[in-house]
Amino acid sequence: MTDIPSSAQVVIIGGGIVGCSTAYHLARLGIDCILLERRKLTSGTTFHAAGLVGQLRSNANITQLLGYSVDLYRGLEAETGLGTGWKMNGGLRLACNAERWTEVKRQATTAHSFGLDMELLTPNEARDLWPLMDVSDVVGAAFMPTDGQANPSDITQALARGARMKGALIREDTKVTDIEIEHGTIRAVITDRGRIGCEKVVLCAGQWSREFAARFGVNVPLVSMQHQYLVTEAFGVPGNLPTLRDPDRLTYFKEEVGGLVMGGYEPNPIPWAVDGIPSGFHYSLLDSDFDHFEPIMELALGRVPALEKAGIKTLTNGPESFTPDGNFIIGEAPEQRNFFVGAGFNAFGIAAGGGAGMALAEWVKSGEPPYDLWSADIRRFGAPHFDTDWVRTRTIEAYAKHYTMAWPHEEHRSGRPCRRSPLYDELARQGACFGEKLGWERPNWFADAAQGEVAEDVYSFGRQNWFAAVAREHAAVRNAAVLIDQTSFAKFVLKGPDAAAALDWIAANDTDRPVGSLVYTQMLNDRGGIECDLTVARVARDEYYIVTGTGFATHDFNWIARNIPDGMNCQLFDVTSGRATLSLMGPNARDVLTQVTRADLSNAGFPFGTARTIGIAGCPVLALRVTYVGELGWELHLPVEYAVTVYRALMRAGADHGLVNAGYRTIESCRLEKGYRAWGADIGPDHTPDEAGLGWAVKMKRNTPFKGREAVAAQRAAGVAKMLACFTVDDPGVVLLGRETIYRDGQRVGWLSSGGFGHHLGMPIGLGYVRNPDGVDRDFVLSGRYELEVATERVPCSVTLAPLYDPKMERVKI
Incomplete structure (x- = not known):
C-alpha cells in the first residue's frame, strides 16, 4: 500500500457509506482529501445494513437530501463501472387501522407538498404490487414509485471508486490515534502510519464517533442498539417487488435473490456496548437472538404467510448507531472549529448516505450547508446530551417509536424530568x-x-x-x-468594550441604541438567510442581554460566538441556568404589575421595546416590554432563587384581575393569530427577511456593513420568488398541523410551514410560503384563489399578508 501523504486539506475518518460519499463529493468539488479507515471499507456497520432507500420525511430539506441519494445512486454504476444493486422498485407503506390511514394520508399530502408522487391504493391494489401478502386487515396503502433498494457494500465501493477517480486518496488499515489541535486550531491527524497535516477533519465513524469525538471535547449524542433482520432462502419472490413497510406490525421487507429480507423495530430494544465497544470489533455481528426476534416474526407471518415455509438463511444481529430524536447528526461541531461530523443514521444510512456526503462536502467547502438542515444539525443538542446514560435512555424510546404512530404534538416520556424551573x-x-x-x-x-x-x-x-x-x-x-x-429560554450576555461593534456586525437590525433599548433582530448568513431570530436588550454601554428560544441555545450561542470579528474585545456567556423568566401578558398585565412594583409602567415611562430593572418582592427584575402573543406584556427575567417569591407575588396581585397560568400551546395559538414567525418552522437559513415579511427589521437605511447585507440588497434589486402568507379555513373542524399543500388557482405553490387553531378568532390558521420561480409580490399572493390539501382532501381557504388579530382595533386598553 502506498504511504500516506504528509498533508491534505481534509481528512475523513471512517470508511462506511457516509465517509465514502463525503470523499466522493469533496473530490468532485476539487478539494484535496484523504479517507482513513482503520480496517476495511464498510467493515463497521455499513456491511450489515438492510439497504432500503426511502425518501419521504416530515422535513422538506431532509426529504430533498434523501431524494439526492436516489438521483446519485441511479447513475453511479454507469459512472464508476461498479454494480450497486440499485433498484428503483418503489416503496409501499401499509395502514391497518383508521388512525394509521389518516397518518398515511397526511404523509401523502406531505409528499405532494414536497413535489413527490405518492399514490394512495386500496388493499387489493397494494396486493397487486406485493402479491405475497395477506391484506385482510389492510385499510389502505401508499406507494412511492421512486423509492428503492441497494446493496450497501456495493454502493459504498462504487462511491469509493468514484472518489478515487476524482482524485481522493483512500487508505484502509490505517488507524487514527489522535488529532493535533493547537490553540483551538486543527493542525494534523495522527495515525499509526504517520502524521497527516490538515485544516479540517470529517468524522464519519458511525457508532465509534461519540467516544472518539469526546476526546477532543466534541459531543456526538448517539449510542449503539442491536438491530436484527432475517434473510430467507429463495422461494420465488419476484425481483421487481417494492420495498414494504408495515408499521402497524413494526416490520419491513425487501426482495433479495428470490427471497426476502425482513426486519423490524421492537418495542423493547436492546442497547449494545453499554460499557464501550469492544476493541477490534469490525466485520463483526452479534449472536442472533431468536427469542427476542420471535414477536417480530409472529407479526411478519401474519402479513406474509409464506414465510412459515421459507427457509431462514441468516438472522443478522448487527449493532447500529441511533440518536435521541431519531434523526442523524451532521455539521460542524460547535465545540471545535473545522471538526465536522456525519454519524448516527438510525438505520437509514444507506438512504441518507449520498445526500449526507454531498451536504458535508458543501459544508466543509463553504462553512455552511447547501440548504437548511436544522433538524439534523449537530447544534440541535444541548446540556443533557453530554450524559451518555441520558442519551441511551432517550434513544431506547426513540428506537421503539420508529414505526409507532407519529402523533401530532407527541412528547417523549423517557429521561424526564431532567431540567426543571424553580416553579x-x-x-x-x-x-x-x-x-x-x-x-x-x-x-x-x-x-x-x-x-x-x-x-x-x-x-x-x-x-x-x-x-x-x-x-x-x-x-x-x-x-x-x-x-x-418561560425559564427555559436561552439567555446570553455579550460583554466587553467592543460588544456594540460586534453585535452591529452580526445583527441585521440596529442594536447600537441607547442603554435600555430592546431590539428584535435576525442574524443572517451570507445568503441573507435567517440564522437566528432573537431579542437583544442593551443593559449597559458595554453589555447586551440576549434572549432566544429554548431549542436554539447551542446553535445561537455558536453562531454569535463564531461571528464576532477577529480582534474585537468582547466575550459571550451563557447565563440560562441562572435566570428564571416569567412572561406576564394580557390587557390587564399593567394592572397586575403595578400592584407589586413602584416602577413607572405607563407607556411614556416604560414604552414598548425597552428594558428596565424594576423591584418586585425584594428582587431586582430585568423587565422587557415585548410580546409574542400580541398583547400588552412584559418578560420578567430574574435570578432563579427569587422565582417562587416573585411568582407568588404576581399571582396574589393578579387575583382580582383575572390572572391565570398559561402554557406553550396557548403561545402557539396566539402567535398564529398575530402572524409571528417561528424559527425552525416559518423562518430559517433558507428564508430571508424580505421573503418572511420581516424586511422592516433590517437596517438597510443605515450605511453600516453587517453580515448578509449584500445578499439582502441584491434580493431587493431582483425581487423575491417566495413570500410568507397567512391562511385561514372557515371550517373549524379542519386540523392544520403544517406541511399541508398550498394550491393557488389549482397549481401547487408551496406548503404550510406551521399550522394550528386561533381560539380568539375560532378558526384554523396556517403560515406558509407562496412560491413562484418568476417572482412573487403582494398582488400575486392576494390575487389568487387558494385551497389547502389536508390529508389528501382539498379545502378552500383565505389568504392574507396582514396579522389576523390586532388588539388596538379591538380594545383601547393597550
Whole structure:
C-alpha cells in the first residue's frame, strides 16, 4: 500500500457509506482529501445494513437530501463501472387501522407538498404490487414509485471508486490515534502510519464517533442498539417487488435473490456496548437472538404467510448507531472549529448516505450547508446530551417509536424530568401538563381538576384533549392576563468594550441604541438567510442581554460566538441556568404589575421595546416590554432563587384581575393569530427577511456593513420568488398541523410551514410560503384563489399578508 501523504486539506475518518460519499463529493468539488479507515471499507456497520432507500420525511430539506441519494445512486454504476444493486422498485407503506390511514394520508399530502408522487391504493391494489401478502386487515396503502433498494457494500465501493477517480486518496488499515489541535486550531491527524497535516477533519465513524469525538471535547449524542433482520432462502419472490413497510406490525421487507429480507423495530430494544465497544470489533455481528426476534416474526407471518415455509438463511444481529430524536447528526461541531461530523443514521444510512456526503462536502467547502438542515444539525443538542446514560435512555424510546404512530404534538416520556424551573413543583400542583425541550420541563397547558381534566396528553389526529384548556388560557390572554413560566429560554450576555461593534456586525437590525433599548433582530448568513431570530436588550454601554428560544441555545450561542470579528474585545456567556423568566401578558398585565412594583409602567415611562430593572418582592427584575402573543406584556427575567417569591407575588396581585397560568400551546395559538414567525418552522437559513415579511427589521437605511447585507440588497434589486402568507379555513373542524399543500388557482405553490387553531378568532390558521420561480409580490399572493390539501382532501381557504388579530382595533386598553 502506498504511504500516506504528509498533508491534505481534509481528512475523513471512517470508511462506511457516509465517509465514502463525503470523499466522493469533496473530490468532485476539487478539494484535496484523504479517507482513513482503520480496517476495511464498510467493515463497521455499513456491511450489515438492510439497504432500503426511502425518501419521504416530515422535513422538506431532509426529504430533498434523501431524494439526492436516489438521483446519485441511479447513475453511479454507469459512472464508476461498479454494480450497486440499485433498484428503483418503489416503496409501499401499509395502514391497518383508521388512525394509521389518516397518518398515511397526511404523509401523502406531505409528499405532494414536497413535489413527490405518492399514490394512495386500496388493499387489493397494494396486493397487486406485493402479491405475497395477506391484506385482510389492510385499510389502505401508499406507494412511492421512486423509492428503492441497494446493496450497501456495493454502493459504498462504487462511491469509493468514484472518489478515487476524482482524485481522493483512500487508505484502509490505517488507524487514527489522535488529532493535533493547537490553540483551538486543527493542525494534523495522527495515525499509526504517520502524521497527516490538515485544516479540517470529517468524522464519519458511525457508532465509534461519540467516544472518539469526546476526546477532543466534541459531543456526538448517539449510542449503539442491536438491530436484527432475517434473510430467507429463495422461494420465488419476484425481483421487481417494492420495498414494504408495515408499521402497524413494526416490520419491513425487501426482495433479495428470490427471497426476502425482513426486519423490524421492537418495542423493547436492546442497547449494545453499554460499557464501550469492544476493541477490534469490525466485520463483526452479534449472536442472533431468536427469542427476542420471535414477536417480530409472529407479526411478519401474519402479513406474509409464506414465510412459515421459507427457509431462514441468516438472522443478522448487527449493532447500529441511533440518536435521541431519531434523526442523524451532521455539521460542524460547535465545540471545535473545522471538526465536522456525519454519524448516527438510525438505520437509514444507506438512504441518507449520498445526500449526507454531498451536504458535508458543501459544508466543509463553504462553512455552511447547501440548504437548511436544522433538524439534523449537530447544534440541535444541548446540556443533557453530554450524559451518555441520558442519551441511551432517550434513544431506547426513540428506537421503539420508529414505526409507532407519529402523533401530532407527541412528547417523549423517557429521561424526564431532567431540567426543571424553580416553579416546576408549584405549577405541577396547579395542573400543569409539561412538555420537554432540550431537557427542560415546560408547561404546555393546565388541566382544571374541577372540570374533570387530567394533566396528560391524549393523542389523536383530531382535536386533542387539551383543546378546551388552551381555549380558556387563550381567552385569558385576550381578555385578562396570564403568567407563563418561560425559564427555559436561552439567555446570553455579550460583554466587553467592543460588544456594540460586534453585535452591529452580526445583527441585521440596529442594536447600537441607547442603554435600555430592546431590539428584535435576525442574524443572517451570507445568503441573507435567517440564522437566528432573537431579542437583544442593551443593559449597559458595554453589555447586551440576549434572549432566544429554548431549542436554539447551542446553535445561537455558536453562531454569535463564531461571528464576532477577529480582534474585537468582547466575550459571550451563557447565563440560562441562572435566570428564571416569567412572561406576564394580557390587557390587564399593567394592572397586575403595578400592584407589586413602584416602577413607572405607563407607556411614556416604560414604552414598548425597552428594558428596565424594576423591584418586585425584594428582587431586582430585568423587565422587557415585548410580546409574542400580541398583547400588552412584559418578560420578567430574574435570578432563579427569587422565582417562587416573585411568582407568588404576581399571582396574589393578579387575583382580582383575572390572572391565570398559561402554557406553550396557548403561545402557539396566539402567535398564529398575530402572524409571528417561528424559527425552525416559518423562518430559517433558507428564508430571508424580505421573503418572511420581516424586511422592516433590517437596517438597510443605515450605511453600516453587517453580515448578509449584500445578499439582502441584491434580493431587493431582483425581487423575491417566495413570500410568507397567512391562511385561514372557515371550517373549524379542519386540523392544520403544517406541511399541508398550498394550491393557488389549482397549481401547487408551496406548503404550510406551521399550522394550528386561533381560539380568539375560532378558526384554523396556517403560515406558509407562496412560491413562484418568476417572482412573487403582494398582488400575486392576494390575487389568487387558494385551497389547502389536508390529508389528501382539498379545502378552500383565505389568504392574507396582514396579522389576523390586532388588539388596538379591538380594545383601547393597550
